[in-house]
Amino acid sequence: MTQFTVNGEVRDVEVAPDTPLLWVLRDELQMTGTKFGCGVAMCGACTVHIDGVPARSCQTMLGDVAGAEITTIEGVNSAAAEAIQAAWAELNVPQCGYCQSGQIMSATALLAETPKPTDADIDAAMDGNLCRCATYVRIRAAIHRAADLMEA
Amino acid sequence: MLHYLNKPLEATKTNRRTFLKMTAMAAGGLLIGGMISRSVGPAMAEANMEEMVTPFVHISPEGRVTVIVKHLDMGQGTATGLATLVADELDAAADQVGVDFAPADAEVYKNLIFGMQGTGGSTAIANSFEQYRMAGATARTMLINAAAEEWGVSAADVSIENGVLSAGDNSATFGELAMKAAALEAPTDVTMKAPEDWVYIGKSFPRVDIPQKSTGAVGMFGMDVQLDDMLVAVTARSPKFGGTLASFDATEALAMDGVVDVIEIPQGVVVLARATWPAIQGRDALNIEWDFSAAESRGTDQLLEEYRALAQQPGLTATTNGDAEAALTNAAQVIEAEYVFPYLNHAQMEPLDITVLYDGTSGTFWTGSQLQTIDHNVGASVLGLDPSQVQINTLWAGGSFGRRAIYDSHYTAEAAAIGKAWFEKTGNAQPIKMIYTREDDVKGGYYRPMHVHRVRAGVDADGDISGWQHRIVGQGIMIGTPFAAFAVQDGVDHSSVEGAADTTYDLPDFHVDVHHPDVGIPVLWWRAVGHTHTAYVMETMMDELAEAAGQDQVEFRLAALKNDPRLAGVLRLAADKAGWSTAPAEGRYRGVAVHKSFNSYVAEIAEVSMRDDGTVKVEKVVCAIDCGVPVNPDNIAAQIEGGLGYGLSAILREELTLTEGEVDQSNYYDYLPLRMADMPEVEVHIVPSTEAPTGVGEPGTPPIGPAIANAIYQATGTRVRELPMSKAGLA
Ligand code: FES
Ligand code: FES
Numbered sequence: 001m002t003q004f005t006v007n008g009e010v011r012d013v014e015v016a017p018d019t020p021l022l023w024v025l026r027d028e029l030q031m032t033g034t035k036f037g038c039g040v041a042m043c044g045a046c047t048v049h050i051d052g053v054p055a056r057s058c059q060t061m062l063g064d065v066a067g068a069e070i071t072t073i074e075g076v077n078s079a080a081a082e083a084i085q086a087a088w089a090e091l092n093v094p095q096c097g098y099c100q101s102g103q104i105m106s107a108t109a110l111l112a113e114t115p116k117p118t119d120a121d122i123d124a125a126m127d128g129n130l131c132r133c134a135t136y137v138r139i140r141a142a143i144h145r146a147a148d149l150m151e152a
Numbered sequence: 153m154l155h156y157l158n159k160p161l162e163a164t165k166t167n168r169r170t171f172l173k174m175t176a177m178a179a180g181g182l183l184i185g186g187m188i189s190r191s192v193g194p195a196m197a198e199a200n201m202e203e204m205v206t207p208f209v210h211i212s213p214e215g216r217v218t219v220i221v222k223h224l225d226m227g228q229g230t231a232t233g234l235a236t237l238v239a240d241e242l243d244a245a246a247d248q249v250g251v252d253f254a255p256a257d258a259e260v261y262k263n264l265i266f267g268m269q270g271t272g273g274s275t276a277i278a279n280s281f282e283q284y285r286m287a288g289a290t291a292r293t294m295l296i297n298a299a300a301e302e303w304g305v306s307a308a309d310v311s312i313e314n315g316v317l318s319a320g321d322n323s324a325t326f327g328e329l330a331m332k333a334a335a336l337e338a339p340t341d342v343t344m345k346a347p348e349d350w351v352y353i354g355k356s357f358p359r360v361d362i363p364q365k366s367t368g369a370v371g372m373f374g375m376d377v378q379l380d381d382m383l384v385a386v387t388a389r390s391p392k393f394g395g396t397l398a399s400f401d402a403t404e405a406l407a408m409d410g411v412v413d414v415i416e417i418p419q420g421v422v423v424l425a426r427a428t429w430p431a432i433q434g435r436d437a438l439n440i441e442w443d444f445s446a447a448e449s450r451g452t453d454q455l456l457e458e459y460r461a462l463a464q465q466p467g468l469t470a471t472t473n474g475d476a477e478a479a480l481t482n483a484a485q486v487i488e489a490e491y492v493f494p495y496l497n498h499a500q501m502e503p504l505d506i507t508v509l510y511d512g513t514s515g516t517f518w519t520g521s522q523l524q525t526i527d528h529n530v531g532a533s534v535l536g537l538d539p540s541q542v543q544i545n546t547l548w549a550g551g552s553f554g555r556r557a558i559y560d561s562h563y564t565a566e567a568a569a570i571g572k573a574w575f576e577k578t579g580n581a582q583p584i585k586m587i588y589t590r591e592d593d594v595k596g597g598y599y600r601p602m603h604v605h606r607v608r609a610g611v612d613a614d615g616d617i618s619g620w621q622h623r624i625v626g627q628g629i630m631i632g633t634p635f636a637a638f639a640v641q642d643g644v645d646h647s648s649v650e651g652a653a654d655t656t657y658d659l660p661d662f663h664v665d666v667h668h669p670d671v672g673i674p675v676l677w678w679r680a681v682g683h684t685h686t687a688y689v690m691e692t693m694m695d696e697l698a699e700a701a702g703q704d705q706v707e708f709r710l711a712a713l714k715n716d717p718r719l720a721g722v723l724r725l726a727a728d729k730a731g732w733s734t735a736p737a738e739g740r741y742r743g744v745a746v747h748k749s750f751n752s753y754v755a756e757i758a759e760v761s762m763r764d765d766g767t768v769k770v771e772k773v774v775c776a777i778d779c780g781v782p783v784n785p786d787n788i789a790a791q792i793e794g795g796l797g798y799g800l801s802a803i804l805r806e807e808l809t810l811t812e813g814e815v816d817q818s819n820y821y822d823y824l825p826l827r828m829a830d831m832p833e834v835e836v837h838i839v840p841s842t843e844a845p846t847g848v849g850e851p852g853t854p855p856i857g858p859a860i861a862n863a864i865y866q867a868t869g870t871r872v873r874e875l876p877m878s879k880a881g882l883a
Contacts, residue, residue: 015410015427015429016409019429020429023427023428023429026376026428027378027384027427027428027429028427030378031370032368032370032371032373032375032376032378033367033368033369033370034368035369035373035375035501035502035550036375036428036503037501037502037503037590037820038590038819038820039432039589039590039819040590040819040820040821042819042820042821043501043590043820045501072368073367073368074367074368074370085366085367088362088366089362089363089366092359092362092786092787092790093362093366094227094359094361094362094365094366094369095227095228095229095551095790095794096226096227096500096501096502096548096549096550096551096552097227097361097364097365097369097372097548097550098227098369098373098500098501098502098550098551099501099550100365100366100369101368101369104366122828123828123829126827126828127827127828127829129828130501130820130825130827131501132499132500132501132551132553132798132825133227133501133551133794133797133798134793134794134795134796134797134798134800134801134826134831135790135793135794136797136826136827136828136831137793137797137831137833137834138790138793139828140828140831
């Protein structure tokens with residue numbers, strides 16, 4: 001049995017410790033906001049925060065998060081997250097929406113670290129998050145917008 | 153190709169009561185204790201038939217308006233588009249309007265252009281524009297008639313504004329009159345608004361799905377389906393197309409924790425597990441021998457050689473105009489060029505998935521169905537049921553770009569085979585979610601077909617075009633499918649030559665012919681289909697001819713577009729907005745392309761710079777589009793941004809290759825989509841228009857490749873004729 005905290009709630013799961021966190025969240029805890037895109041840390045759709053740091057849950061094994069605090073898209077609610085989600089809605093960022101949980105988790109982590117990111121900061125922080133609908137123009141604009149919202 | 157279908161396609165039908173029951177259950181989340189979130193916005197909680205005012209509009213006693221969407225929404229915004237049309241005619245308040253997807257019912261919900269239920273070819277708004285406005289206007293008339301009766305006033309005195317009906321001192325919400333309205337006879341004298349009275353169309357209407365998609369889109373996609381007692385299925389398929397199973401040993405897989413069973417179906421060997429991870433691991437542990445005797449075993453290098461040889465031989469005539477050979481003989485300069493376009497994977501972010509539930513007498517599927525009528529018929533056929541016993545629940549799709557619109561419904565057929573085999577083996581009516589991993593999706597076929605073009609075109613001493621011989625070699629997508637009847641003529645598959653054979657450039661001596669080699673690699677439409685390669689050839693060749701003629705690239709095109717004022721119009725608009733007449737900044741280079749597809753007209757002007765390592769950086773793209781009435785301008789801009797991003801992704805680094813019949817790529821580490829740093833700034837200008845609305849999902853894609861290639865030529869003096877550009881070190 002492995003115990004950890006998800007969105008502030010203590011959870012125990014019974015599956016093998018080498019099960020990727022992604023599938024623990026999606027199948028064992030039925031939290032489907034964290035998406036499966038590639039399984040090999042190449043798309044970012046599965047991004048969550050582990051003790052505040054963004055990580056690809058498809059390449060994080062359950063055994064490695066014992067005792068950790070995990071935040072998923074369902075629970076993220078920091079000031080940065082609220083600004084990001086407000087900007088996302090204001091600028092109509094999502095198209096199909098499948099990548100957006102991961103985009104929002106990465107963008108939130110970026111703003112928490114770098115409240116006023118430059119375009120180069122955004123390129124670097126968001127490089128691991130693919131968007132096949134190519135909503136990149138709006139993701140960039142929405143991150144800048146969220147930074148302004150947080151400042152205001 | 154429709155080998156899963158044992159009888160002709162039927163216009164399938166579900167009665168309204170069944171559908172409403174199904175819809176209400178899904179919307180209320182009551183679905184056998186599961187978690188599916190299909191409807192967004194104010195959902196209909198306890199829908200019943202009496203509340204349904206038309207098959208397209210439902211109004212609840214609480215005043216919620218649910219627009220029943222007959223199309224798939226894969227991110228292109230169609231659900232919002234259709235909601236906009238209804239809301240406008242109904243004068244509903246934006247925040248009372250939600251959407252839900254229609255059941256498979258070709259009679260009521262067919263695409264008026266296809267004649268079957270389905271989405272594609274950028275037709276969603278075009279075919280629904282009248283129909284959904286009419287549905288909204290009908291609902292409006294019924295509400296007004298109900299109010300008139302209730303208040304004892306004339307219908308002419310009742311007005312609606314922002315979701316409230318009023319006449320003199322009387323007023324009521326939609327909800328208060330919904331039941332009464334639904335009980336009335338459907339009116340016969342319905343008139344739609346005049347364009348000047350539109351409140352949402354052409355202005356703005358909130359994207360109905362944005363709130364959920366900004367908070368995790370929990371339960372929205374097929375991949376997210378979680379039902380009580382559900383199994384997950386992962387299939388091992390032949391690594392070569394057309395290979396068959398010889399033998400397998402599942403001992404190791406069966407011993408793994410979480411693996412429930414391993415079964416054989418015609419498509420391969422299926423691992424059934426209690427969750428996704430053990431299913432994937434179990435599949436990896438299978439030992440399988442394949443029989444490749446009937447498989448396609450050629451690689452792309454060999455195919456390319458064969459295509460190149462074919463490109464030297466005359467093919468089937470697609471179009472001919474004047475005498476191209478004679479005009480070329482008389483030309484002052486002739487340019488001869490060969491172009492190579494690779495196979496492409498759609499690589500939509502959500503890998504394919506579908507959930508099936510079969511109990512011996514009925515079948516239910518949950519998936520982002522794009523051709524519901526074919527999926528419905530094929531699903532029923534494989535299950536051995538009548539279509540009336542089968543239901544397709546369309547879910548939101550995590551992208552498609554064509555991948556979910558499948559002429560043979562191969563993955564629905566596969567899920568049906570799994571559901572049937574499992575029920576027959578165990579007697580368990582158990583939901584089974586079949587998923588593709590990313591590797592399955594990359595290696596799974598149904599690609600944009602590889603093509604070779606060979607063109608000879610000339611200009612005369614006055615700089616006028618003098619002869620254009622154009623040969624195209626590539627698999628025809630539509631050949632052998634239900635779409636062949638209207639897309640294949642005299643052996644020529646329109647989807648290989650569209651955008652070239654039907655060019656509106658004035659080319660008096662023009663000839664296009666085509667070869668469709670027989671190759672066992674399944675191919676499919678990929679965002680903008682044939683235009684993805686024809687536009688590249690047409691627009692880079694026009695650039696070469698302009699240069700040969702010593703003319704400006706925009707002026708040269710305009711001179712050849714006398715018969716197409718709308719295409720000329722977007723070209724002028726883009727040139728104007730991009731400052732074409734002034735020189736770009738130091739170190740910046742511009743290229744232009746203009747192309748009509750899906751009845752929309754798009755011009756794109758790309759500005760690039762070259763990095764020190766010789767790769768191209770696309771700095772900015774200025775676009776102009778004429779798509780008739782712009783129903784939702786912000787969504788049009790979004791589709792152009794995304795459409796050109798998708799095209800840019802392909803030309804920079806995307807390439808699917810095979811060696812001895814096996815796909816070389818596996819995942820996003822060797823099939824390489826565009827990332828943030830390569831996305832340019834994009835400016836979209838929409839031509840105001842009162843023409844009927846046309847497509848926006850695809851037309852942004854074709855011009856980007858040639859616009860960039862033409863800009864690269866300005867920067868480097870090199871013409872890029874083989875894609876992707878990474879092969880030449882440009883990306
Ligand atoms: S699913 Fe984890 S990075 Fe793609
Ligand atoms: S919105 Fe579709 S993949 Fe990003």
